[in-house]
Amino acid sequence: METVIELKGVVAVLGSFPALAGVSLSVQRGEILLLQGPNGAGKTSLLRVCAGLMPIERGTGSILGIDLATNRQDIRTRVGLLGHTNGLYLDLTVEQNIQFWASTVGASQEEVANAMSTMRVDGRLAKVKAGQLSAGQRRRTALASLIVRRAEIWLLDEPHAGLDAAGRDELDALLRNAVAAGATVVLASHESERAAGLATRTVTVDGGGAR
């Protein structure tokens, strides 16, 4: 098994607050890892460190074999983070949003069509501006954007938020398909029952540590 995330005693600071206090974590390719814990425990910070967004103050870490301390920009191009916002342009249509993300990585029209079809944002919905979508439709559009970006590690912060029951089932199926295709998923979710059914492993994050 290939280790895609390797953190050893990682300390990360948010302002003057230690968001992560010596986290050690190892994730293998093809895992669906659930991060659970109370609000403010450090789940989002851990995802942002893995995305190469938050610098580490102490400890060592590598993502996809790339050193977290020295080469965070390269990490960002190979992982996908979906946080509390969706990263959409509200004055662009669904299709224009996904086309834009596709053009940043040179994805083909076929990949765009597949991503839109997978997340059910094709057809009539494709021509609707993102600002006029429901919360669940925006989430699905953001996930379609993640698909066309060909991320190898999916870092998802509350991915089920705003989705209806059918959307949640589809998301779970999509994540299983992504893993079957070689991706790795790390998700933070408060919906522990649903997420635990999806995850292959669960890690509890609390007080800036992980166990």
Place this chain on the structure above:
Amino acid sequence: MSTFEQRRRVAFAVARKDLTIEWNSRILVNQVAPFAAIIMVLFAFALDNEGILQRVAPGLVWLATLFSMLVVIQRTFAVESADGALDALRVAGVDPSAIFIGKSLALMVQLFALELLLVGTAVVLYGVEMSLVGFAEAIVTLLTATVGLACVGTLYGGLAAGARGRETLLPLLLLPVVAPVLIGATRATEAAFGSGGAQVSEGWPWILLLAVFAVIFAVVGSVAFGPLVDE
């Protein structure tokens, strides 16, 4: 694919995206352009004397451009922060210099359209007359000043985008920096318009100043935009 080719592709994608947003929302056409035209009309009311208006028309055109530019820059970064899109671009590891170039290109197109409208308004409202050579010099002035304004506007827009009170911070940061463009573009436009007996040939040194400003901020912006937005 080479880094240059990748950067070019992303820059054009960002520029096309910004212009599509403008096309979809029509903010420039329906709000900013009328705002700019109203400024020109108000100047005409305030300086209600044809001789004075003809003499100060170049300065008024560029002042109106700067005020309108602030609105356009606020808008171009508001669409990035509305749903965390700029953050998503950072997360995706999209080359920041390509984002800078793309956003600057889109801003250039919008500013140039706005400046053409303002010069046209000055000709109609203030009775400005231009020779053919003066017209050519005016176009070159608009182009060089637009490149500088777009680059510095994108750089400072990105800097202010993540700051608290960005609406008031941007004018405070940006207006002093673009003072050389205001001076250079006004002098070059005076020469193009022949305001106060100025000759067309007097405008070219000022256009050179505008070109130097544009090159400096294009280079500085390409290098500094990433670290600024990352902070």
